Amino acid sequence: MKRKHKRLTFVLIALALLATSAALVLTAFEESIVFFHSPSDIVAEKVPLDRRLRLGGLVEQGSVVKKPDAVVTFRITDTAHAVAVTYKGILPDLFREGQGVVAEGRLIDGVFTADEVLAKHDENYMPPEVADAIKKAGQWRGEEKP
Amino acid sequence: MIAEAGHFALTLALFVAAVQATLPLAGAQRNDPVWMAFARPAAVAQFLLVAIAFGCLTAAFVTSDFSVLAVVRNSHTAKPLLYKISGVWGNHEGSLLLWVLIMALFGALVAVFGTNLPPALRARALSVQAMIAVGFYLFMLLTSNPFERVVPPPQNGQDLNPLLQDPGLAFHPPMLYLGYVGFSMAFSFAIAALIEGRVDTAWARWVRPWTLLAWCFLTAGIALGSWWAYYELGWGGFWFWDPVENASFLPWLAGTALLHSAVVVEKREALKGWTVFLAIVTFSLSLLGTFLVRSGVLTSVHAFATDPSRGVFILILLVVVIGGSLALFAWRGPSLKSPVLFQPISREGGLLFNNLVMTTAAATVLLGTLYPLMLEAMGGGKVSVGAPFFNATFVPLMMPMLIAMAVGPMLTWKRSDLKPALNRLWIAFAATAAVLLIVWRLQGGAALGLLGIAVATWLFAGTVVQLAERVRLFGVPLRESARRLVRTPRSAWGMTLAHAGLAVTIAGITGAGVWKVESIQTMKPGDTVTVADYAYTFKGVEDVPGPNYDAVRATFDVNRNGRFVTTLYPEKRHYPVQNQPTTEAAIYPTLWGDLYAVIGDSAGQDGAFVTRLYFNPLVGWMWAGVMIMVLGGAVSLSDRRYRVGAPKGSRRRLESAASA
Numbered sequence: 148m149k150r151k152h153k154r155l156t157f158v159l160i161a162l163a164l165l166a167t168s169a170a171l172v173l174t175a176f177e178e179s180i181v182f183f184h185s186p187s188d189i190v191a192e193k194v195p196l197d198r199r200l201r202l203g204g205l206v207e208q209g210s211v212v213k214k215p216d217a218v219v220t221f222r223i224t225d226t227a228h229a230v231a232v233t234y235k236g237i238l239p240d241l242f243r244e245g246q247g248v249v250a251e252g253r254l255i256d257g258v259f260t261a262d263e264v265l266a267k268h269d270e271n272y273m274p275p276e277v278a279d280a281i282k283k284a285g286q287w288r289g290e291e292k293p
Numbered sequence: 294m295i296a297e298a299g300h301f302a303l304t305l306a307l308f309v310a311a312v313q314a315t316l317p318l319a320g321a322q323r324n325d326p327v328w329m330a331f332a333r334p335a336a337v338a339q340f341l342l343v344a345i346a347f348g349c350l351t352a353a354f355v356t357s358d359f360s361v362l363a364v365v366r367n368s369h370t371a372k373p374l375l376y377k378i379s380g381v382w383g384n385h386e387g388s389l390l391l392w393v394l395i396m397a398l399f400g401a402l403v404a405v406f407g408t409n410l411p412p413a414l415r416a417r418a419l420s421v422q423a424m425i426a427v428g429f430y431l432f433m434l435l436t437s438n439p440f441e442r443v444v445p446p447p448q449n450g451q452d453l454n455p456l457l458q459d460p461g462l463a464f465h466p467p468m469l470y471l472g473y474v475g476f477s478m479a480f481s482f483a484i485a486a487l488i489e490g491r492v493d494t495a496w497a498r499w500v501r502p503w504t505l506l507a508w509c510f511l512t513a514g515i516a517l518g519s520w521w522a523y524y525e526l527g528w529g530g531f532w533f534w535d536p537v538e539n540a541s542f543l544p545w546l547a548g549t550a551l552l553h554s555a556v557v558v559e560k561r562e563a564l565k566g567w568t569v570f571l572a573i574v575t576f577s578l579s580l581l582g583t584f585l586v587r588s589g590v591l592t593s594v595h596a597f598a599t600d601p602s603r604g605v606f607i608l609i610l611l612v613v614v615i616g617g618s619l620a621l622f623a624w625r626g627p628s629l630k631s632p633v634l635f636q637p638i639s640r641e642g643g644l645l646f647n648n649l650v651m652t653t654a655a656a657t658v659l660l661g662t663l664y665p666l667m668l669e670a671m672g673g674g675k676v677s678v679g680a681p682f683f684n685a686t687f688v689p690l691m692m693p694m695l696i697a698m699a700v701g702p703m704l705t706w707k708r709s710d711l712k713p714a715l716n717r718l719w720i721a722f723a724a725t726a727a728v729l730l731i732v733w734r735l736q737g738g739a740a741l742g743l744l745g746i747a748v749a750t751w752l753f754a755g756t757v758v759q760l761a762e763r764v765r766l767f768g769v770p771l772r773e774s775a776r777r778l779v780r781t782p783r784s785a786w787g788m789t790l791a792h793a794g795l796a797v798t799i800a801g802i803t804g805a806g807v808w809k810v811e812s813i814q815t816m817k818p819g820d821t822v823t824v825a826d827y828a829y830t831f832k833g834v835e836d837v838p839g840p841n842y843d844a845v846r847a848t849f850d851v852n853r854n855g856r857f858v859t860t861l862y863p864e865k866r867h868y869p870v871q872n873q874p875t876t877e878a879a880i881y882p883t884l885w886g887d888l889y890a891v892i893g894d895s896a897g898q899d900g901a902f903v904t905r906l907y908f909n910p911l912v913g914w915m916w917a918g919v920m921i922m923v924l925g926g927a928v929s930l931s932d933r934r935y936r937v938g939a940p941k942g943s944r945r946r947l948e949s950a951a952s953a
Contacts, residue, residue, distance in 0.1 A: 153634060153635070153636065153637060156637040157637065157642075157645060157649070160637075160646065160649060161649050161653075164649055164650060164653045164690070165653060167689075167690065168653050168654075168656070168657050168686065168690055171657070171685060171686040171689060171690065172657060172660060172661075172686050174685070175681070175682045175685040175686050176664075176678075176682065178681070178685070179678070179679065179681035179682040179685060180664075180676050180677075180678055180682065181676060181677045181678075181679060182674060182675065182676050183674070183675035183676065183677065201675075201677055213894070213896055215815060215896075216814060216815060217813045217814055217815050217893070217896070217903045235813060236813050236893075236905065237527070237813065237876075237891060237893035237894075237903055237905050238893065238894070240873070240874040240875055240876055241873065241874070251677075251679075
């Protein structure tokens with residue numbers, strides 16, 4: 148093989164790899180990107196029902212109910228609207244009423260069925276998505292303790 | 294007093310670094326030996342000053358000096374000594390101090406042991422190293438002073454985040470930083486080579502051990518972090534494709550590619566420009582990782598800094614370092630011609646293929662990690678890119694490389710033939726088929742699981758075959774083979790161990806990822822739940838006090854087919870100072886998988902608790918595999934040809950031995 152051809156081989160391999168990764172990335176984006184929504188979005192029905200999504204806000208005071216078989220229901224609120232959530236499993240250590248959380252799952256018949264609940268590892272910390280959602284709802288009170 | 298001394302030492306270090314960044318570089322350009330000679334004492338002095346600063350901060354933590362803000366925020370008198378010390382780097386300011394300490398240490402090592410280096414290369418590399426250091430010193434002194442005082446000092450501190458009070462995590466940041474910062478050496482040498490316009494075998498021999506050292510630490514650091522997540526977060530998982538995990542994984546991918554391309558430069562003087570480029574990319578990704586983790590743009594347990602001025606400063610630093618070095622590469626890179634040619638099917642070809650796959654995979658992970666930030670910056674809404682994305686892109690991309698990894702080391706340099714290599718691998722084919730059949734009979738046809746196990750077996754068997762070929766097992770008498778085995782260079786042993794370790798790791802990841810059994814339920818005392826043949830009987834809970842926490846401890850008796858296996862004691866701890874609970878999983882490791890139990894909240898009056906029980910198959914193989922990989926790196930590092938500081942000395946010795 149001539150020098151040019153040798154180089155060409157590697158250029159072709161590199162292009163093939165890039166094309167493969169581009170194809171993989173595009174299909175994966177289509178299927179596995181999860182959009183974040185606030186309770187107000189869901190109440191306003193601006194949310195696709197056939198996709199997984201993330202719902203963020205504060206756990207409404209007094210809404211947490213523990214049911215048999217490790218099922219928990221609670222409501223996530225952005226202080227303007229609230230959405231009912233159901234989850235089976237152990238909640239994260241920092242899950243508390245009045246605390247910012249993000250739940251991931253699907254909206255089924257108006258109830259958000261979460262398969263993952265994230266609460267952040269610091270009690271003074273508010274996930275930025277949640278802070279923004281509450282700001283949007285016009286209920287933000289100060290930077291420190293919402 | 295101690296805090297002021299530390300602050301003063303840090304300020305002095307900045308000035309020493311500023312001198313080191315300019316004088317030796319100018320000296321190298323003017324070919325002035327006196328100016329160049331500044332580099333070595335300056336590097337040593339810089340290290341001593343930072344070491345004093347670090348010692349001062351450690352002293353403040355150990356003696357619980359609550360007039361220092363960093364101590365107040367991250368320590369408490371009731372905390373065990375180990376966590377008082379690890380608290381030094383368990384926060385934003387202290388972790389930066391650790392970063393510069395390691396960086397100065399590496400600079401000092403080059404200064405002390407680099408006696409064989411060409412003086413101009415040494416002067417330039419140390420200058421580049423000092424330039425990065427100046428950026429970090431300025432960042433610390435201007436925005437995140439670890440020695441800031443509090444007046445009046447409070448009675449006690451706010452304690453370290455309880456999740457970080459853990460032996461695994463005590464050593465996770467230093468390991469990771471040794472890796473990140475170790476790549477700065479490869480970077481400094483790359484920039485020095487670009488300024489000089491020369492890359493040769495000697496250069497590669499200098500860059501390789503540093504890269505290897507950094508790679509070993511980074512690998513161990515990532516594994517420690519993942520191990521911590523496995524037993525501390527209580528989700529039974531070990532890798533979440535969290536942006537912060539990706540931030541440490543990206544330099545690892547690029548660094549692994551660099552390690553392999555540096556081999557080609559050393560052995561064949563080819564791929565020079567590419568290797569320099571990879572060195573720049575690897576360190577840039579290390580800096581980007583630090584930026585992502587520290588700036589607070591990502592939401593994570595690691596994000597300490599939420600002060601926007603810090604973010605802007607790091608961003609500027611990042612743009613200057615990455616932009617500057619890439620611009621220099623664009624200008625000077627084309628002069629690094631590689632005269633030696635090779636066929637696509639050859640050892641070099643295999644190594645280049647590894648590089649192409651690793652960089653493509655790194656680019657994919659980078660895209661997935663930054664996509665949410667980019668989309669939000671362009672006003673496209675908030676998204677999260679999670680594990681499904683990375684599993685669907687990264688895993689298939691790596692497959693061809695893993696398959697090729699068994700073949701590559703069988704090829705000869707320059708030109709080779711695929712067919713004889715594949716013929717010699719028949720035994721690996723046979724082993725793969727046999728293992729596949731056994732796993733299929735035992736576990737059934739989970740396609741992804743079978744694929745993972747097949748790739749792992751193929752790679753492991755191929756690596757063993759390569760070693761057997763090397764010692765000509767059964768080709769010559771056994772004693773001769775044994776002698777060849779002993780004489781095998783340590784760098785070859787390193788490759789064999791690292792590749793075999795990766796195979797074991799892949800088997801572990803596959804087992805734990807695909808065949809995990811999970812059961813969540815509410816259990817009353819006396820209830821029994823069976824998970825993967827293991828029957829867990831819940832005996833109830835008791836209160837147990839800890840040094841700085843209170844715990845609720847549950848007891849599970851585990852039986853298998855009526856035989857007692859073990860008793861597990863998962864805990865739920867509560868740390869009163871930060872008013873934060875943590876989950877302590879109870880794990881019983883076996884060869885074929887871990888028994889893993891976690892308790893959640895109390896559920897009702899009758900002593901019932903929510904419990905989560907797992908069987909995680911082969912998960913121990915993952916940590917074992919990583920340890921074998923790191924061991925491989927260490928063995929390779931001990932090869933006398935690459936011994937830090939002695940690349941030329943040993944060659945001279947070899948020559949004198951040959952002439953004697």
